Amino acid sequence: MSKLRKKFLELLLCVLLIIFTCVVGYGEAQGKSFLVDCGSNTSTKADGRIWVGDLSPNNSLTLSSTGFDATASSPIKSSAFSEIYKSARVFPTTLNYTFDGIPQGSYFLRLHFSPFVMENHNVNESSFSVSANGMRLMLDMNIPGEIAHKNLILQSSGHNSTASSLVKEFLLPLGPEKLVLSFSPEKESFGFVNAIEIVPVVDKIFKESVAKVGGSEVELGLGGRGMETMYRLNVGGPKLGPSHDLNLYRTWETDSSYMVIENAGEEVKNSSNITYALANESPVAPLVVYETARTMTNTEVLEKRFNISWRFEVDPNFDYLVRLHFCELLVDKQNQRIFKIYINNKTAAGNFDIYAHAGGKNKAIHQDYFDPVSSKNDVLWIQLGPDTSAGASGTDALLSGLEIFKLSKNGNLAHLMRFDSSGHSVDDSKMRMIWICIGAGVAAIILVAFLVTFVVCLCKIRRSKSDDSKGNNPPGWRPLFLHVNNSTANAKATGGSLRLNTLAASTMGRKFTLAEIRAAAKNFDDGLAIGVGGFGKVYRGELEDGTLIAIKRATPHSQQGLAEFETEIVMLSRLRHRHLVSLIGFCDEHNEMILVYEYMANGTLRSHLFGSNLPPLSWKQRLEACIGSARGLHYLHTGSERGIIHRDVKTTNILLDENFVAKMSDFGLSKAGPSMDHTHVSTAVKGSFGYLDPEYFRRQQLTEKSDVYSFGVVLFEVVCARAVINPTLPKDQINLAEWALSWQKQRSLESIIDPNLRGNYSPESLEKYGEIAEKCLADEGKNRPMMGEVLWHLEYVLQLHEAWLRKQNGENSFSSSQAVEEAPESSLQACSNQDSSSETKKSQTGSTTLHNVV
The missing domain is CATH 1.20.5 (Single alpha-helices involved in coiled-coils or other helix-helix interfaces)
Structure with missing residues (x-):
């Protein structure tokens, strides 16, 4: 009997061992992650995990073509992923990553992009699409543009931080056994990827049935539908990296950048004894998310109708799943905190009591809501506000976390949203x-x-x-007549004539024949191209008499840039000033749209600061260039009844003639200033990222002070001689305006100036120069100086420097100390409008005044 019992126990042990092995094997199969370091043939440790090079042997993947690998020339300090962001796989043609041995189930797919300088490739010109097993994930994506747009949002909310990388996250139903990830660059372009991450979702974190905002429940159908993570926020708390979310390695951003009014909610924290209300809540979000929250700052304002609001840019014509995370940290009874939840101005939930839903204090829960966004809308609003009808003892609201997911539509998650290098989109x-x-x-x-x-x-x-x-x-410019709607609108906006086409010959100078233009530009030889824009190209040309000209030619039969092109015509037909580029004439034959300008022999101001082999400008030359462009801008702001706002002030739009006299150019985005009874012009946001006034971006209210802000960025660019946005630099140096301003506030601007200037400038002049630039970059327009005041102080800075030069050369007739004594109070507030006006009038002596088109 004992032998039989022993054999039975042995048999039972074998069975249990087999079962245990199967369970463990299944768990390992279900829990297998694929972490790929693209552009590498070795393994790399990043964020506590091992990433295998895409060319390493035995890595469970194959590449249809290798393209080529690229390596960053300088260390990247952007995040915990720095090590894997040092390399990238670059592909000029379609590249497929095929992953084998993937069990069927749901997976988080994350694509990591961190642009850096690549030999023989301009990363700003990359554009590509991505699909997974036939489902389109990304379409014509320009990564630097996406990053710049993200930074534009951060800048508009007043935050100093900027991003240098991008992670696109998707939740996909995969399997069985194979995933084909396809990267396809646009024609004559290329693409790149730094890392690929595939993480299994073993536990089910989404229910099929979800409450629709303002309606009944709907079925999501996630078995055959993909999702893209649009936003994942740790509300009221810090950013949480993947190391805080060991189940699914998700990243939780801070929410303050997306708040309409950041001080509308205050942060609360309580990390004691927090648990999940239900056992299946654990994979939904890590507990650390529920340890912080945001509540209403003041519950007694605006008759208790005050809301905490978050605003998110989304892709139109898609369905969205909004997940809200709650944990009551403060109250310990029901009916003490009852509020309403609004999504896109519709009530998603009323009488919401976290304590009642969770079954107590310090218990974590979440709520999901389904909301379709129409093709006419690209914004999703989430608002929490008190429900005064519920009779709660406190009129307050609380939120711990927030996630927004986009659901695929007909096998597609991609939306064609193009962002240029300045971060602006074209839908x-x-x-x-x-x-x-x-x-x-x-x-x-x-x-x-x-x-x-x-x-x-x-x-x-x-x-x-x-x-x-x-x-x-001559009948005038035929293309303008064909597009008279745009011309008329622009003429009205600038106070010009509605009969622009009939007066083109008299206000736009000489009318050139197309044969003359072709001869001057050698039949539009690309070797003579000196610039390019949305309208077409700019060529250097030479007339028969030897006069050099710049020829701006719109691309034939193309409408791109037409509105800006015609705006420039209206402006230049009315503007004449020594520091504005002059219009010489035009050509309107064979439906061509060509403008002829004076040729600026020394090109753009930026080309003399960095990025070329041109000799560096001296401090005096840089000051004179800033003064010249300031005179041009001041003339725009004050030369007519309403004034003109340039709206695209940057160093590439400041041109230098053969004598290095600076002149403003490119008036395609210019707008007439506000009328006497208005303080601003309400208009869509346009301009260049890095130079854009954050107040203008937030409010879409354009003023002359928007030009002043952009000019302040130019001032720092001139003294530092570097790009205003450089994603390859350390995080705190990416945005020049923020970086330089932080040094200026420490009164240490000399620490970051162009090395070519060291020892060749007056320290006193640099000090005053920094004060001007700092004032120009004030957060609120009302605290910035007028352009006339900026001009006056720049001329004073030049006087200080010239006095210093004379002293250096042994000329004691006039010292810098005397310059300070003889100059008025140097504070920017001390310069009156009368002073600036009289000073500017002196600078405009001999110039033609503003022409009124009748």
Whole structure:
């Protein structure tokens, strides 16, 4: 009997061992992650995990083509992923990553992008699409543009931090056995990827049935549907890296950048005894997310109708899943905190009591809501506010975490949203509407033009010969006539004439023939191209008499940049000033749209600061360039009744002639200033990232002080001689304005100036120069000086430097100390409008005043 019992126990032990082995094997299969360091053939440790090079042997993946690998020339200190961001896989043609041995289930797929300088490739020009097992994830993506747009949001919210990398996260149903990840660059472009991360979701973290905002429950159908993580925020707490979320290695950002009014909610914290309300809550979010929260700052304002609001940019025409995380940290009874939840201005939940839903204090829960966003909307609002009708003892609200997921539509998660290097987007659906409107408008105008032409022909028949000869005068610029809607709008906006096309010859200078233009530009030889924009190219040309000219040619039969092109025509036909680039003439033959300007022999100011082999400018030359451009801007702001706001002040739009005289150029984005009874112009945000006024971005209210802010960035760029945005630098140095301003506030600007200036400038002049730049970059426009005041102080800085030079050369007739004694109070507030006006009038002596187009 004992032998039988022994055999039975042995058999039972074997069975249990087999079962244990199967369970463990299944768990390992289900829990297997794929961590790939792209552009590498070795293993790398980052964020506490081992990442295998995509060319390493036995890495469970194959590449359809290798493209080539790239390595950063300088260390990257952007995040815990720094080690894997040092390399990248670059592909000029389609590249497929095929992963084998993937069990069926749900997986987080994360694609890591961190642009850096690559030999023979301009990373700013990269553009590519990505798909996974046929599901399109990304379309025509420009990574630097995406990063710049993210930084634009951070800058607009007044935050100093900037991003230098991008992680795109998707939740996909995969398997069985294989994942094909396809990267496809656009024609004549390329793509890159730094790392690929595939993490299994063993526990089910989403329910199929979810409450629809303002309606009944809906089925998500996640078995055949993918999701993209748009936002994941630790509300009221710090940023949490993957090391805080060991189940799924997610990153939780801070929420303050997305708050409409940041001080509307205050942070609260309680890390004691927090548990999950339900056992299946554990993989949804780590407990540390629930240890912090945001509550209403003041519950007694605005008759208790005050809300905490978050604003998020989303892709239109998609369904969204909004997940809100709650944990009651303060109250210990029901009915003490009851509030409403609003999503896109619709009530998602009323009478919401965290304590009641969770079953007590310090218990973590979450709520999911489904909301479709229409094709006409690209913003998702989330608001929490008191529910005064519920009779709670406190009118307050609380939120611990927030996630927003985009759900795939017909096998697609991608949305064509193009961001240029300045971070600004062009929405394809909006562009289609614009083209439809333009097409309808052009058709209507052509019809009207045909009727007018018919009437004119009848009149010509009845005219005398003299009248007939008079009728053969040049008709004006035909393309402008065909797009008279845009011209009219711009003419109205700037106070110009509505008869622009009929006065083109008289206000735009000489009318060139197309043959003359082709001869001057050698049939538009690309070797003579000196610039390019959305409208087309700018060429250097030479007339028969030897005069050098700049020829701006719109791309034939293209509408791109047309509005900006016509705005520039309206502006330049009215503006004449020594420090504004002059318009010489135009050409309108064969539907060409060509403008001819004076040639600026020394190109852009930026080209003399960095990025070229040109000799560096002296401190005096830089000051004179700043003074010249300030004079041009001040003339724009004050030279007419309403003034003109340039809206795109940057060093590439400041040109230098053969004598290094600075002149403002490119007026395509310019707008007329506010009328006498208004303080601002309400308009869509345009400009260049890095130079853009954050107050203008937040409020979409344009003022002259927006130009002043941009000019302040130019001042720092001139003295530091580096790009205003450089994602390859350490995090705190990416944004020049923030970095230089931090040094200036410490009165240590000399620590970061261009090395070419060291020992060749007056320290006193640099000190005053830094004070001017600092004032220009004030957060609020009302605290910034007028351009006339900036001009006056820059001229004073030049006087200080010239006095220092004379002293250095042994000329004692005038010292820098005397300059200080003879100059008025140097504070920016001390310069009156009268002083600046009189000073500017002196600078404009001999210049042609503003022309009114009648």
